[in-house]
Amino acid sequence: SKADYYLFDGTKGNLEDLEGKWIIVNYWADWCPPCIKEMPELTAFYRNNREEVNVFAYNFDGLEGHELQEQILRFKVSIPSILTDPGDLFGWEVPPSLPATFIIDPKGNTIEMLIGPQTEASLNEALK
Numbered sequence: 628s629k630a631d632y633y634l635f636d637g638t639k640g641n642l643e644d645l646e647g648k649w650i651i652v653n654y655w656a657d658w659c660p661p662c663i664k665e666m667p668e669l670t671a672f673y674r675n676n677r678e679e680v681n682v683f684a685y686n687f688d689g690l691e692g693h694e695l696q697e698q699i700l701r702f703k704v705s706i707p708s709i710l711t712d713p714g715d716l717f718g719w720e721v722p723p724s725l726p727a728t729f730i731i732d733p734k735g736n737t738i739e740m741l742i743g744p745q746t747e748a749s750l751n752e753a754l755k
Contacts, residue, residue: 632716634683635695635708642716642735649680649754652713653745654722655704656687662726663702665744670705672747679755683709687725688718729752 630639653669655662673682683704686695691710699708714721717737719729730739730753739753 632711635691635699638707643746645681646735649733650729651680652685652709652717652729652731653683653706654685654687654713654725654727654729655702656725657698657702659725661686661744664719665726665746666702666704668744668746669750670703672750673706675747676751682706683732685709685713686727702710704722 629639633639637752641701651669651672653662655666657663669684670684670687673680676682684704685699686708689712690698695708695710698704713719713729717729717731719737719740722729722740724742726742726744728741728745728750729737730741731737741749741753
């Protein structure tokens with residue numbers, strides 16, 4: 628069957644596979660200093676919650692391949708990078724500004740769009 632989404636590391640999957648876990652999708656870009664600044668917080672959150680939460684980074688400029696790899700390394704993006712436009716996947720509008728972080732509950736409902744840099748604490752709060 629055709630995959631719904633593709634990750635930079637070659638993994639692919641279907642939306643059903645994600646059900647039952649929270650999902651956090653963070654939109655970032657290299658021209659957005661707060662995006663770069665919050666990356667270590669997102670990474671810490673991901674490392675401490677990956678059993679219960681799927682965390683994805685989406686490059687706002689839609690970079691792929693070598694260009695994306697370069698930025699992943701330069702900005703230490705250590706959470707899984709999704710290549711598929713999350714707006715198409717989840718039915719979202721393009722966020723009005725960056726960084727933007729979308730929160731989806733385990734039933735698949737988008738419950739929040741957080742604008743501005745997040746911390747591990749603010750993400751934990753959003754999941755309560």
